[in-house]
Amino acid sequence: MEQPAISDYGFLSDCRSGALVSRDGSIDWWCPDRFDGSAIFARVLGPQAGHFRLAPVGAGGPGHRVERSYHRDTLVLRTVHHTPDGSVAVTDALAAEIGARAHQLGMDSPGVLIRVVEGLRGRVRMALDYVPRPAHGLLTPYLHEQPDGSVLATAGPVVLVLGCNGPPLKAGRDRVYQEFEVSGGQVVGFDLAYGEAYGKPPVRLDPLTTLAETIQAWEAYRETHKYPGRFPELVRPSATVLTGLTYARSGAIAAAATTSLPEQLGGERNYDYRYSWLRDFSMTLRALWVAACPHEASRLFAWVTRSIGRIGDRPVPVVFGLEGERDLTEHECPHLAGYAGTGPVRIGNDAWCQRQLDVPGEIMTSVWRLRDYLGNTFDEELREMVLGLTEQVASTWQLPDRGMWETRDEERHYLSSKVNCWVALDRAVKLADRLGERADPRRWAAIRDEIRETVLREGWNDRIGAFTGAFGSTELDASALFLPVVHFLPAGEPRMRATIAVIERDLSTEDGLIRRWNTDPAGFLLCSFWLVECLVMTGEQQRAEALFQRMAGYANDVGLFSEQIDLTTGAQLGNTPQALSHIGLINAAWRLTDPRAF
CATH class of the missing domain: 1.50.10.10 (Glycosyltransferase)
Known part of the structure; x- marks a missing residue:
């Protein structure tokens, strides 16, 4: 796979952590606990370091075109894929806490990534490729299918739950790969919840309700900020x-x-x-x-x-x-090749x-x-x-x-x-x-x-x-x-x-x-x-x-x-x-x- 350009990445935030999502629908960076914490997806720094891709099958091929935009005054990213078979939108967000408004945003973020697929036209076959690799790619988790159709991932200090409001998810040995079709007007939502093995467990959230709440939280936040100048x-x-x-x-x-x-x-x-x-x-x-x-x-x-x-x-x-930590002693990660091989x-x-x-x-x-x-x-x-x-x-x-x-x-x-x-x-x-x-x-x-x-x-x-x-x-x-x-x-x-x-x-x-x-x-x-x-x-x-x-x-x-x-x-x-x-x-x-x- 060719490395995406740095400018190909959009930014998601819950004011606790940040994620990068590429134009082709891959979450290639996310440190769910806090910005300067440990990544569960780090493919931006090494091809084997984990990612979560959600895009049409064959994306990037002939007839595939991408348009992206943020919902106004938010960091909720909407990516529209136009394919020969139809069009589909994927909306990505790091969840705000339910009911958060204005300056409450991020004070108690649940640590949940929301991805919502919406069929716009025709019938599009989608591919989900979920490859969690905690500790900046050092850990390969065990994956367990759950009775509610979700998949539990456990490795070291990290617990992750990937859920869907559609068909049950099927776990492979070390990844979830699944294809599904979306027709015009159909909506499928996914929630990926982060938790601690010996602390706070993952919090499952309804993806559609949470997405709407997150958009409202961001909009309310930005409404309190009035810029009176040019541009x-x-x-x-x-x-x-x-x-x-x-x-x-x-x-x-x-x-x-x-x-x-x-x-x-x-x-x-x-x-x-x-x-x-x-x-x-x-x-x-x-x-x-x-x-x-x-x-x-x-x-x-x-x-x-x-x-x-x-x-x-x-x-x-x-x-x-x-x-406020002072000691930020630096170390290198020899298992990661670096962006475009630049270590x-x-x-x-x-x-x-x-x-x-x-x-x-x-x-x-x-x-x-x-x-x-x-x-x-x-x-x-x-x-x-x-x-x-x-x-x-x-x-x-x-x-x-x-x-x-x-x-x-x-x-x-x-x-x-x-x-x-x-x-x-x-x-x-x-x-x-x-x-x-x-x-x-x-x-x-x-x-x-x-x-x-x-x-x-x-x-x-x-x-x-x-x-x-x-x-x-x-x-x-x-x-x-x-x-x-x-x-x-x-x-x-x-x-x-x-x-x-x-x-x-x-x-x-x-x-x-x-x-x-x-x-x-x-x-x-x-x-x-x-x-x-x-x-x-x-x-x-x-x-x-x-x-x-x-x-x-x-x-x-x-x-x-x-x-x-x-x-x-x-x-x-x-x-x-x-x-x-x-x-x-x-x-x-x-x-x-x-x-x-x-």
């Missing part, structure tokens, strides 16, 4: 994706639903993105504020403050597990133990953004966090680190890290009157100004005519585009304007895809959306708008972005759906709406 047809779906990547129990947002989808085919930058990054925090909070509502922003902020805990001598990690497949992410000096700036920016909601006097925990982060920056800003892109070679004095140190102290000075008697704004301001002078002196390269990625380096880095976004320099300041021009000249493709650095093999969507914001801030509104529309065109047929775009083919690369890409779109759309925003 709502693009922003609202991206906001829905951010909601879908939210782990409702804590409020954390996963950077992506997947692990190890490669940034370059044949490369080695295949990382686990199913965690929540503090580096993305202020950008994420900004996007939530614009396109969602204060509820999501306040829950994310509360999760961050709880996860950080009391500030000590250790640097705050750049990434946490979705319930290694990694579980965990060793970025958690890197020194990342930019983290406090992200948090302090968010505190400043929420200041009117946090009150004129901060409570003890918030005050201690802000004071701890500020003093940590004051004492460590001169150290090298791994930088925004989490390099795994030597530490350097990265421009973006130093600028975020400036941001942290700048916001601390502005917040000093809320921090009590231990606030020291005069000293903080002096260090802030020293950082600024250092960045302007050491970060600028006369020969290149631009700010470069690290002090003393001649290598461009697109992260310099975020300097105006955080108000370090105005976009129209001569050196900043020159840097934007050089990045456009040397890191941009003809249609505006921006690479992060000179040797980066792909365009990084977030950087292109940063360029949109910079162009708006330099008064080039028309160019910014044209670039925004071109970048939006890289979404797949159901509006999803991965992390990067292949420069030659335009294919999506990297983990998907990627929160940062959708965040970049939302923030750029708002900048186009209000150039003075933020």
Whole structure:
């Protein structure tokens, strides 16, 4: 079987876990317990690692055509298959809890995958191929037919029940393969329920009732979010994706639903993105504020403050597990070949133990953004966090680190890290009157100004005519585009304007895809959306708008972005759906709406 393109996958979510379903009807990724848990289907990373396909017999052959769309403002995916014998729709969803509405979505998700087949025209022969392989493909379960026509699968810590409201299911040795016919007007529903061998058992749900409830839950959720800006047809779906990547129990947002989808085919930058990054925090909070509502922003902020805990001598990690776990020690899965044979497949992410000096700036920016909601006097925990982060920056800003892109070679004095140190102290000075008697704004301001002078002196390269990625380096880095976004320099300041021009000249493709650095093999969507914001801030509104529309065109047929775009083919690369890409779109759309925003 040919590996589907990354853009061939749609995304399902119950705000606890995420699944990927291909255009040909195969669920090739699902971690039912939580986003960063263990997969029961992982064929996206290895051909033998499990899948659940539901499609017409002979799908992909002559006369077969597929149309897909989400029910508006939901992550309920409807795939219509047109065949020579007729047409059939398959609607896929991860079930919401019965009766859940608005912000209740995902708080107690039942862990059930719903698949409903509806005959539209003619008579279509369908094939069900259910191959569960828990533990990222390491386990092959026993399958047992049940008196009610369902099939029980047991292996290790996992229990699964596949049910149907139609004919009884027949179990093979290690899979269920079954063909059945659907006529126009006929509906057949399937429910796949996840449970724990030594804990909560699977919960069987009626597929048709549950599908209707899930659609209503999503629609009610999105109705509470009013986006007043331009490009709502693009922003609202991206906001829905951010909601879908939210782990409702804590409020954390996963950077992506997947692990190890490669940034370059044949490369080695295949990382686990199913965690929540503090580096993305202020950008994420900004996007939530614009396109969602204060509820999501306040829950994310509360999760961050709880996860950080009391500030000590250790640097705050750049990434946490979705319930605030710190130790995300990375390991490889040699039994998985990787997407399109591109390994290694990694579980965990060793970025958690890197020194990342930019983290406090992200948090302090968010505190400043929420200041009117946090009150004129901060409570003890918030005050201690802000004071701890500020003093940590004051004492460590001169150290090298791994930088925004989490390099795994030597530490350097990265421009973006130093600028975020400036941001942290700048916001601390502005917040000093809320921090009590231990606030020291005069000293903080002096260090802030020293950082600024250092960045302007050491970060600028006369020969290149631009700010470069690290002090003393001649290598461009697109992260310099975020300097105006955080108000370090105005976009129209001569050196900043020159840097934007050089990045456009040397890191941009003809249609505006921006690479992060000179040797980066792909365009990084977030950087292109940063360029949109910079162009708006330099008064080039028309160019910014044209670039925004071109970048939006890289979404797949159901509006999803991965992390990067292949420069030659335009294919999506990297983990998907990627929160940062959708965040970049939302923030750029708002900048186009209000150039003075933020």
